[in-house]
Amino acid sequence: MNVIKGGVTAPEGxxxxxxxxxxxxxxxxxxAIVCSEDSAAIAGVFTTNKVKGHSLQxxxxxxxxxxxxxxxxxxxxxxxxxxxxxxxxxxxxxTVTSELLDCxxxxxxxxxxxxxxxxxxxxxxxxxxEELVSNMDPDGGHDAAxxxxxxxxxxxxxxxxxELQDTRVVIGGMAKGSGMIHPNMATMIGxxxxxxxxxxxxxxxxxxxxxxxxxxxxxxxGDTSVCDMVVxxxxxxxxxxxxxxxxxxxxxxxxxxEYVCTYLAKLxxxxxxxxxxxxxxxxxxxENPDDAYRAACAVAKxxxxxxxxxxxxxxxxxIITAVGYSGAEFDPAYIDIxxxxxxxxxxxCAVDFDEAEARRLLEQDEVRVLIRLNKGVYSDRxxxxxxxxxxxxxxxxYRT
Amino acid sequence: MNVIKGGVTAPEGxxxxxxxxxxxxxxxxxxAIVCSEDSAAIAGVFTTNKVKGHSLQxxxxxxxxxxxxxxxxxxxxxxxxxxxxxxxxxxxxxTVTSELLDCxxxxxxxxxxxxxxxxxxxxxxxxxxEELVSNMDPDGGHDAAxxxxxxxxxxxxxxxxxELQDTRVVIGGMAKGSGMIHPNMATMIGxxxxxxxxxxxxxxxxxxxxxxxxxxxxxxxGDTSVCDMVVxxxxxxxxxxxxxxxxxxxxxxxxxxEYVCTYLAKLxxxxxxxxxxxxxxxxxxxENPDDAYRAACAVAKxxxxxxxxxxxxxxxxxIITAVGYSGAEFDPAYIDIxxxxxxxxxxxCAVDFDEAEARRLLEQDEVRVLIRLNKGVYSDRxxxxxxxxxxxxxxxxYRT
Numbered sequence: 001m002n003v004i005k006g007g008v009t010a011p012e013g014x015x016x017x018x019x020x021x022x023x024x025x026x027x028x029x030x031x032a033i034v035c036s037e038d039s040a041a042i043a044g045v046f047t048t049n050k051v052k053g054h055s056l057q058x059x060x061x062x063x064x065x066x067x068x069x070x071x072x073x074x075x076x077x078x079x080x081x082x083x084x085x086x087x088x089x090x091x092x093x094x095t096v097t098s099e100l101l102d103c104x105x106x107x108x109x110x111x112x113x114x115x116x117x118x119x120x121x122x123x124x125x126x127x128x129x130e131e132l133v134s135n136m137d138p139d140g141g142h143d144a145a146x147x148x149x150x151x152x153x154x155x156x157x158x159x160x161x162x163e164l165q166d167t168r169v170v171i172g173g174m175a176k177g178s179g180m181i182h183p184n185m186a187t188m189i190g191x192x193x194x195x196x197x198x199x200x201x202x203x204x205x206x207x208x209x210x211x212x213x214x215x216x217x218x219x220x221x222g223d224t225s226v227c228d229m230v231v232x233x234x235x236x237x238x239x240x241x242x243x244x245x246x247x248x249x250x251x252x253x254x255x256x257x258e259y260v261c262t263y264l265a266k267l268x269x270x271x272x273x274x275x276x277x278x279x280x281x282x283x284x285x286x287e288n289p290d291d292a293y294r295a296a297c298a299v300a301k302x303x304x305x306x307x308x309x310x311x312x313x314x315x316x317x318x319i320i321t322a323v324g325y326s327g328a329e330f331d332p333a334y335i336d337i338x339x340x341x342x343x344x345x346x347x348x349c350a351v352d353f354d355e356a357e358a359r360r361l362l363e364q365d366e367v368r369v370l371i372r373l374n375k376g377v378y379s380d381r382x383x384x385x386x387x388x389x390x391x392x393x394x395x396x397x398y399r400t
Numbered sequence: 401m402n403v404i405k406g407g408v409t410a411p412e413g414x415x416x417x418x419x420x421x422x423x424x425x426x427x428x429x430x431x432a433i434v435c436s437e438d439s440a441a442i443a444g445v446f447t448t449n450k451v452k453g454h455s456l457q458x459x460x461x462x463x464x465x466x467x468x469x470x471x472x473x474x475x476x477x478x479x480x481x482x483x484x485x486x487x488x489x490x491x492x493x494x495t496v497t498s499e500l501l502d503c504x505x506x507x508x509x510x511x512x513x514x515x516x517x518x519x520x521x522x523x524x525x526x527x528x529x530e531e532l533v534s535n536m537d538p539d540g541g542h543d544a545a546x547x548x549x550x551x552x553x554x555x556x557x558x559x560x561x562x563e564l565q566d567t568r569v570v571i572g573g574m575a576k577g578s579g580m581i582h583p584n585m586a587t588m589i590g591x592x593x594x595x596x597x598x599x600x601x602x603x604x605x606x607x608x609x610x611x612x613x614x615x616x617x618x619x620x621x622g623d624t625s626v627c628d629m630v631v632x633x634x635x636x637x638x639x640x641x642x643x644x645x646x647x648x649x650x651x652x653x654x655x656x657x658e659y660v661c662t663y664l665a666k667l668x669x670x671x672x673x674x675x676x677x678x679x680x681x682x683x684x685x686x687e688n689p690d691d692a693y694r695a696a697c698a699v700a701k702x703x704x705x706x707x708x709x710x711x712x713x714x715x716x717x718x719i720i721t722a723v724g725y726s727g728a729e730f731d732p733a734y735i736d737i738x739x740x741x742x743x744x745x746x747x748x749c750a751v752d753f754d755e756a757e758a759r760r761l762l763e764q765d766e767v768r769v770l771i772r773l774n775k776g777v778y779s780d781r782x783x784x785x786x787x788x789x790x791x792x793x794x795x796x797x798y799r800t
Contacts, residue, residue, distance in 0.1 A: 051723070051732045081749060317626075320516065325449045332450060388796075391707070392707050392710065396707045396788075
């Protein structure tokens with residue numbers, strides 16, 4: 001497997017672009033399309049929030065056929081909680097796009113991200129769809145990645161190539177999301193493309209497996225949004241022998257997909273609103289997988305841990321506190337806590353450590369916290385970021 | 401029932417004081433005592449964190465007799481996660497204090513709040529205990545309330561009087577805690593005193609009932625700490641006919657206690673680290689009590705809701721989002737959301753509202769969010785505060 005240049009248009013037969021249609025007040029790109037030359041097998045994972053955006057509802061409906069041609073994504077407006085017109089607006093976007101692409105409306109997926117409760121400005125979007133489709137380009141992945149950004153400060157895209165039985169297969173991806181990110185999809189949109197030839201059933205299985213350990217292991221502020229999804233398009237144009245069972249090819253494909261999704265997920269954490277660093281919270285020795293996840297997640301979500309990371313203040317008491325209320329089973333008399341390789345706490349008891357050296361570890365771009373529960377054999381890890389002044393600044397006046 | 405001046409020393413037969421023994425670097429008071437003239441019936445509610453501070457462990461042990469004379473509280477150090485010496489240090493404090501007060505060590509409760517993982521400076525505390533005991537004063541409640549503060553910006557105390565069968569009974573209280581506050585005790589210490597004559601069993605029941613709807617309905621940052629407790633001392637010196645069953649006197653006593661605990665709990669939320677306002681999140685129409693609590697709590701904990709409150713940005717989409725991931729059962733098509741009396745969302749759909757007027761509502765000292773799930777008859781409410789730059793500032797360098 002090699003990392004290559006590009007994002008969603010790196011695989012064969014994908015076109016994309018992004019344009020500014022006027023949803024964002026600052027005139028930046030706010031409408032994106034990713035399109036496969038041929039109908040592609042698709043799979044998706046969607047928010048678990050009980051409230052679901054109207055575009056997302058349409059996409060869940062359209063996914064039922066198992067195949068699609070393109071996805072249209074707008075930023076600047078979530079198309080959520082606006083009543084019946086919301087679904088109608090999403091359908092209109094799909095219908096107009098399908099006419100331009102000469103396919104059926106149900107072959108078009110729609111995603112929206114931004115403010116809730118404000119109707120989509122259809123007068124801006126509909127006329128822009130023609131420009132969007134005519135601008136589509138086999139090198140347009142980066143423009144699409146730009147157009148889906150909200151409070152993101154960097155575009156998030158990646159591509160890899162791998163060999164499946166002497167055939168080159170490429171997987172590309174882009175994502176957005178920096179605030180409101182939390183396991184179970186959050187305000188995050190991920191679009192993955194691949195030219196792999198793979199059955200729809202295995203594509204679905206691969207995506208579900210991989211999302212669990214990548215996108216669902218990122219938390220910025222613990223909030224999960226109403227609009228968010230990861231979808232994958234597989235158009236088969238690499239012409240590898242079709243992956244129809246869980247053999248070696250499938251495993252290789254999953255590894256590649258895992259790389260792409262993990263890369264994007266970590267980028268989301270690192271680019272969390274106001275973040276100055278990426279924090280990995282690893283838990284080992286849990287009695288069961290749920291406990292490993294619970295403990296890692298509680299530490300990663302704790303505002304006190306996150307502000308301590310921002311301030312480079314080696315206050316590991318906040319880490320043990322979060323593990324303590326996480327709901328994970330453990331005996332406080334056996335827990336070990338490390339920052340990087342440096343032990344802070346062994347068998348539940350403070351150990352002497354070099355304060356300056358520990359502070360230096362916290363000052364890095366990437367900080368790793370390791371918690372050993374010493375109770376069982378299960379482990380997990382969650383990525384998050386620090387909580388800074390800028391997080392408050394960005395979120396105190398998002399709409400205005 | 402009347403609110404009267406004072407705090408823990410307002411009831412008959414209570415003495416208190418606070419001194420500076422050197423645990424706080426800035427020379428402020430950091431050691432407090434609250435003492436009853438006679439042995440008092442006691443009850444307590446403790447942190448649910450699996451990790452428990454050593455002083456708290458000692459107090460849980462000493463509470464088993466059902467009676468105590470005094471509580472000694474230090475701020476500036478949590479006495480947690482320091483190994484076997486932690487329990488020994490707490491016992492030493494209890495033993496020395498009991499000698500000075502001429503009672504048994506188990507008649508002394510100990511509480512500690514502050515940094516985790518650093519041994520108590522016993523050379524500072526032990527010599528100060530004599531001064532502490534000799535300074536005790538029937539008007540010393542305020543000094544004690546000062547000495548238990550950590551990042552608190554105001555002392556928190558209150559007292560009320562009520563009539564039980566023509567006898568005047570007084571309940572007083574003090575509390576500390578501004579960060580790390582969350583349902584189930586958090587870094588919060590509350591000491592309630594009363595001269596009521598009440599059975600230990602009913603005292604315990606009254607405290608548990610009241611804590612549930614007061615201290616356990618406050619969240620500042622969702623973190624629950626390892627050291628926190630609410631204890632009540634009832635010394636019977638009002639000489640009211642003993643409350644031994646759940647009749648009218650008991651109900652009156654519970655109402656009075658509820659007033660005291662709710663007053664202190666709301667003060668904790670209002671004084672949350674960096675807070676500029678008190679936010680009440682009320683949920684009505686839930687299918688069951690747990691759902692009402694879950695929904696209120698998710699909204700009150702959401703960093704996105706809390707930063708929006710700080711910025712006076714009427715972004716109610718964040719409220720419906722939090723309800724959506726709370727786990728509460730509801731149909732998004734029936735939910736109503738209000739800020740103050742102003743509807744933002746009816747039947748799951750945005751309604752037009754006067755933006756300037758809504759902003760004015762958010763700019764108040766107290767903001768009320770009301771969520772109607774329209775699914776059942778249960779309600780709940782949680783108090784929180786906004787999330788400001790100062791929260792980050794305070795917590796980015798707590799130790800240093």
